[in-house]
């Protein structure tokens with residue numbers, strides 16, 4: 001059945017999440033389909049950062065660590081994130097980057113499985129996850145760590161007695177395909193292995209239940225669907241049952257049991273706090289906290305329902321409007337198996353994305369040929385999906401993307 005723009009106007013009028021859009025400072029004339037890479041600026045963040053700079057830093061100075069509870073930021077942010085990923089507040093902390101957190105937790109997991117050296121992941125996983133394990137293998141030596149890449153369909157079968165850790169990204173960054181977290185975790189546990197889930201494209205975009213899935217460890221980004229700002233601190237999760245045993249290698253003073261005792265010997269803090277390393281970046285963690293407050297207000301079931309609807313509509317509209325010229329669908333067609341993005345493949349993908357950006361439709365490109373369109377339900381409207389598909393069809397019809405100005409690759413794609 002042909003979809004009309006009026007159908008989508010009706011969906012916008014009935015959308016329970018529609019009021020959230022106003023919480024973000026979105027530029028006029030922009031359809032923002034890249035919240036899976038960098039979430040937009042929440043209006044509250046600008047005011048809060050101004051206050052932190054002028055009053056907390058400018059006037060209260062060092063007293064702010066306690067008077068304005070800067071020191072509590074990692075735990076406060078962690079508790080807000082916990083509510084989005086099916087964890088208890090004391091199982092999550094905000095710290096470092098996702099890359100660094102992968103390193104810390106992969107090392108912790110390997111140490112908890114002495115005699116096993118294999119970390120299983122999949123080819124095409126987000127590179128940093130693989131690179132961090134490769135770095136760990138270089139550091140500890142091949143007799144202690146081996147990274148084994150196994151195709152998605154064979155992951156369960158690859159679980160064996162030499163596997164220490166299964167490291168996967170829950171929602172694939174390029175395709176948007178969702179892994180069965182509970183099923184794969186059970187397969188890992190059946191052979192005595194642990195799991196580490198990268199939730200970069202999951203947290204805030206779809207309901208995640210780490211507790212129900214019996215996941216052991218997780219990490220994730222603050223700057224995507226959590227709208228924490230460019231380079232926002234990341235987070236990590238350690239299931240409570242592992243908190244006594246899990247020791248991370250970056251034994252900085254902020255993870256010490258008593259940082260202000262200034263002891264010469266490292267003694268890990270009890271609980272999740274031992275996974276901190278150095279001083280928290282107060283300005284960026286404050287921005288993250290504002291983003292998280294918004295995410296915490298949204299009903300994740302509504303978020304998921306709208307995200308699947310936006311994705312389904314985009315897939316249908318691209319086919320309806322582009323006809324036989326439609327780029328090939330890379331993401332799963334079934335919304336239940338797809339995260340909050342739709343990825344398409346086209347040989348001229350980079351130039352098409354650039355032509356769309358020039359028209360105000362912001363998505364991104366992932367080599368070699370993938371056009372990614374993120375549908376963050378808190379601010380993307382159904383009519384935006386219509387307009388984005390119409391722009392894509394127009395670019396393809398006119399061949400606008402073949403212009404020279406859209407060919408040169410920028411440093412960030």
Ligand SMILES: Cc1ncc(COP(=O)(O)O)c(C=O)c1O
Pocket residue numbers: 097098099100126128129169173198200201221234
């Ligand atoms: C799945 C995944 N993991 C990790 C990262 C990035 O980690 P970091 O914040 O350390 O750069 C990304 C960034 O896009 C990602 O998509």
